Amino acid sequence: MAADITQQAEAYLQAMVDDLSISDTRYEQAERSYKALGTWLGRPESTLFRYEPLVYVQGSFRLGTVIRPPSEDEDYDVDAICELQRLRTSQLSQKKLKEMLEVEIRSYHRSQNMTKPVREGRRCWVLNYADGAQFHMDVVPCVPDADRQRRLLEASRQTSNFTNTAVAITDNERWNYTIVDDDWCRSNPKAYATWFRQRMIVALNRRKQILAEVAKAHVEDIPDYRVTTPLQAAIMILKRHRDVRFAGKPEDRPISIILSTLAAHAYGGQETIGAALLAILNTMDQFVLNVGGKLVIPNPTDPLENFADKWESHPHRAKAFREWLQQARQDFAYIAVQADMQLITNSAAPAIGRELAERALAKSSSGGRLRAASLAPVGAGLSFPATARVPTTPQGFA
Template sequence: MATLTRESEDFLEDLAEELSVPVSRYEQAERSYKSLGEWLHRDASTVREYGPQVYVQGSFRLGTTIRPLTEAENYDIDSVCELKKISKSHLSQKDLKELLGKEIKSYHDAQNMIKPVGEGRRCWVLEYADGAQFHMDIVPALPNAQSVRLFLEQSGHDARWTGTAIAITDNEVPTYPFVTDHWPHSNPKGYSDWFRSRTVVILERRKRKLAERIHASVEEIPDYKVRTPLQAAVMILKRHRDETFRDRPAVKPISVIITTLAAHAYNGEETTGRALVSILNGMDEHIAVVGGRHWIANPTDPLENFADKWEKHPERADAFFEWLARARHDFQQAARASDRIVIAEAVGQGVGKAVAERARQRRQSPVGSPLLKTASVAPAGIGFSFPDKERAPSKPQGFGEP
């Protein structure tokens, strides 16, 4: 067992800070989707009567966004535009996408945006000016809670998160041009509620402390101004993933898989280092095998498998386990060290030397400081302990064959 030293704990906290997105980016994202929402509610809007609601999804909603690898890369702000007062029985996916597309294009023109509106498989894309360094994907959606809840309950699955389920558009599915009840579905609000539930106690406690320090109410503190150990650990693992697969992007594990497994394996640890220990030790235990296939269930829809591409592309499954083994090795090397230079070198192999060096320099100690000579050991029982034998995922209770 490798001991998690105080110096490695501090370094991981500093690393998360280096990877974090400036608060201004979260505020920028918030201003952008609120501005679009206001446009859709203006008097002349063709969708105003349908109750449009624009909100952010993905890593910006979860608080796990990390800085791009290079300055040339953009932040990808994923958002949803849900028309609350219309249903799938009134229009097709194609109708919805075109209806919203007209308004997004008029918004683009009114804002004097230079780059043309792009169209993705499921969304419209607003490209902001080069200096802004971000673009916003807007997914058209309709409420879908009743359909998803009924389906899950009839299948004997947990339906507690379905109140915010949505139906979305996808121009590659056969039903795209037809009025039908069969739409692709998603639930970004439900997923973020589940993710938040895994760390809500620490989040609320940290928000209270911040509120006291700045003399504000807890309600005035947005979640993105407080980072929990789970969020920090996910950010570090995502950067390690990005560096590991810098030259093999086609097989790199997708963020929702890392985020879901990390949240399952997290056990309420109070620091980033301890959270990382728990997550790396246990995240593969939450990969099931159902009908001979790897299965990583969407917590808000147990019938959706985040690892569904692994069956057709087994190299992606191999890549995940390869990455997990490397992450365990890199962070285990760092965990037992008490010299920040040694820690930075070990972690830098996985997350990148430049960002690791910046993290190292955040707490420069004077030459000869005892901090560089004597390990500050975490309490007994805290450490990296990875199994020597390969774990075999098992089929969880309550899962039916898909």
């Protein structure tokens, strides 16, 4: 894949990301919502008070890679965790934990006069906010799980520096959902967010410094969500390309955690969106391992978890990933070398949707409303290696 990208293509990609980005207001609204829920669950009158509930956000909102829904009829999905810090898996069943959270979720729902009903998901409770808010919150109950995680790693002769924040989450389709048993699904959203942030820390800090200078503020006063790094921007573009490619068959599309993990591994500290996007597309498949004939994308914070575990029982999803990646390489390699904005738009339309393509053209032609902090300072064939490829290490990566 060509390494060069025209100024016009770079401006177009920047405008595309600007249009895909949700507003600071949306971030702040989501933040207020999960903090308000945390306050409610932790109030002295709460049935969960003695267990020290802690609510925090996970997923794309935490990583800064959330994108606007394709239409105003669709909601943002805010993924939150409710960790009961005083409980452990040995004390109750997954079902009991989920029911305990349900009591307070429904109480909160009534206190806020929310009209849309509470829904149960496989691993969570879903709060649907008013239409004007345009988001729903998935609240996953969990308990601390650091000790079990360390034991599992030791038994497998593996190590991780991220076990302290490991949690065990509920899953109503798991065989032992109704009984007291230590074998729960594992998760560690805090650790993953830390790892992801480390992969882009130099670019993040540089852009926060730029924004601080523009706003005449201190760097530490600039929240991360005010900044979009090239890594985050590239992931946002890839997510939209994926969504368009798999419209009508979402069950086959590569899940976001796979895109984010492979992109973060492949990111080499590039300073522009175009350079980051091309570099990521060129090498991201090299971080899919073939271990004894099984495709593995290890969780970088939990070597026992394989993000591609569903590919074994659904091999067509691995094939779908290969075909999507090949198409994305072709689409963006072609866009990268174009200098005519209308040609870029026409080329981008099938890949990202005509409406977004036209809006990006309008923004790039007019200068748009580009965020100051997102501005950068002045295909090979697909194969899955049998051994781990060590990620390139941007300056400051820990």
